[in-house]
Amino acid sequence: MKAIIQTDPGDPTSLTWQDTPTPTPADGEVLLRITTAGVNRADTLQAQGHYPPPKGDTDIIGLEASGVIEDANGCVRPDGTPWYAGDEVGALLSGGGYAEYVAVPAGQLLPVPSGYSLTDTASVVEVACTVWSNLMMTAEVRKDDLVLIHGGGGGVGLFAIQVTKALGAQVAVTAGSEEKLEVCRNYGADVLINYREDDFVEAVKEEGGADVILDIIGAKYLNKNVSALAKDGHIVIIGMQGGVKGELNIGKLLSKRGNISATGLRYRERADKARIVAATVEHVWPLLENGTIRHHIDRVVPVQDAAGAHQALLAGDITGKIVLAVE
């Protein structure tokens, strides 16, 4: 098959479409013929050498894809019915999306939401699993909670706003411009905070504190997040755009009986991923199908131009998702 191979490990732009062996699905895996692959920020980190694949997994980039099952290899759906060659699916991957074929553990296959194209599907798998696993399976957002979403205008942020609103909770967001805040408002955010001009701690405290904080900043926001937290609140850290090491005021955390979790999808065990995928299909897919959650594809580019897609993402001139068309 052909796939995007990084020919120079030291050069994140050396992403070349070239021949490489077609993967052989192991027991419990299907062989997927890929039609579309989603591009994620983490992919750019991997190209820069900062985000290696889990041990034993392919080092072809790409955390999500969609396509057609080429070889079902005896795999079954969660309800026990078989997958068949020819079935159209989405797939949560630990790598390998930028390619013609990928082997996928059956538990990481997702049906195509009704009304969705394969291209749409490839663009929502990662973000949907990320948002659902963190907001619900880790932080257990409840009706009437106040959820603070940092970077509300980003890909994760816009999706998280909509899931949170669908759960009946209130949403506060931070973003760096009035334009992004306006987009957040359109997607349902209730409290808009321009982090370049206002102190999010004060703004959130005025609302009684955040019951849940979805954080992508890390160190730089650690103590501010604790300050903004309501009693029994939960900070879930999924990104470290503001650094890795920060001071934690345990006394302040204890006075709020606060909780901090830091999570990622990629290195989880298969059973855990299957659990997340199943919950996402159960709870988020209906919201895609009935239009409660909208998502936006900024552009579709040929997979051969993966390097250009990375550059566009890093330049920051993207609203919504970039996807790679494989056929």
Place this chain on the structure above:
Amino acid sequence: MKAIIQTDPGDPTSLTWQDTPTPTPADGEVLLRITTAGVNRADTLQAQGHYPPPKGDTDIIGLEASGVIEDANGCVRPDGTPWYAGDEVGALLSGGGYAEYVAVPAGQLLPVPSGYSLTDTASVVEVACTVWSNLMMTAEVRKDDLVLIHGGGGGVGLFAIQVTKALGAQVAVTAGSEEKLEVCRNYGADVLINYREDDFVEAVKEEGGADVILDIIGAKYLNKNVSALAKDGHIVIIGMQGGVKGELNIGKLLSKRGNISATGLRYRERADKARIVAATVEHVWPLLENGTIRHHIDRVVPVQDAAGAHQALLAGDITGKIVLAVE
């Protein structure tokens, strides 16, 4: 009534048995005639001015007691049957234990475990609710987990060792002497770590890492605890004997998908305390009644000698619990 009153807020030893108004139970509270009050480390902090009672609550010291209901005031047990004057009970308090009478929210009353005296009962309420709420309701210890308990030889530690073993999990403990470690071993600890001689991180890593860490040290152990954590592990901080502010390596926490909670009992809302008390009675009381959990009273002193009891506790020459006899 008579109660221990701190006559000089600046002098933690000015604890004097003197007249003060008898409390009037509000709706949903019984009036308890106290026979025994437990002494806790937090009581010494309160006498030093560091641990004020929740707003609106009595500032008489004492977080747990036992005695006889004087006025049931129409209160009912969780199952809806009434409490009666004359019923013997234990009580989880937000204060007021060092006295002849205290008003207790009905949800914070506990039956006397069968085979237990009122004196025994007063000495286990706080520790049982603390250990159960943290190990099970916060960290959700599972069979076969490895649980690291810091200060295994302390009051909380010895109780936590036994609850953990009863749950079918493995226990590692830290303590500062071979004598204390030997006591921990007698109570069921599997892995014994002398923190003055050995690095607990290495010792726990050799066992595969800790799924749960019950921490009383805080800042000084924060990063070591993260290092000792297994994948998806949970650190529960209930004390800050090693300081309040510490550096957190979020990257390391994320690589383990770790969780940190910091909790306390005293400032929780009544409904939350009632939930904890009910769970403790359901799950821990049977372990006291069938002898699975042993507890040890070091000495019983007259309530009039509360100051002496505090001094003995602070001097560190206590194994097990000090309780105050009120009648």
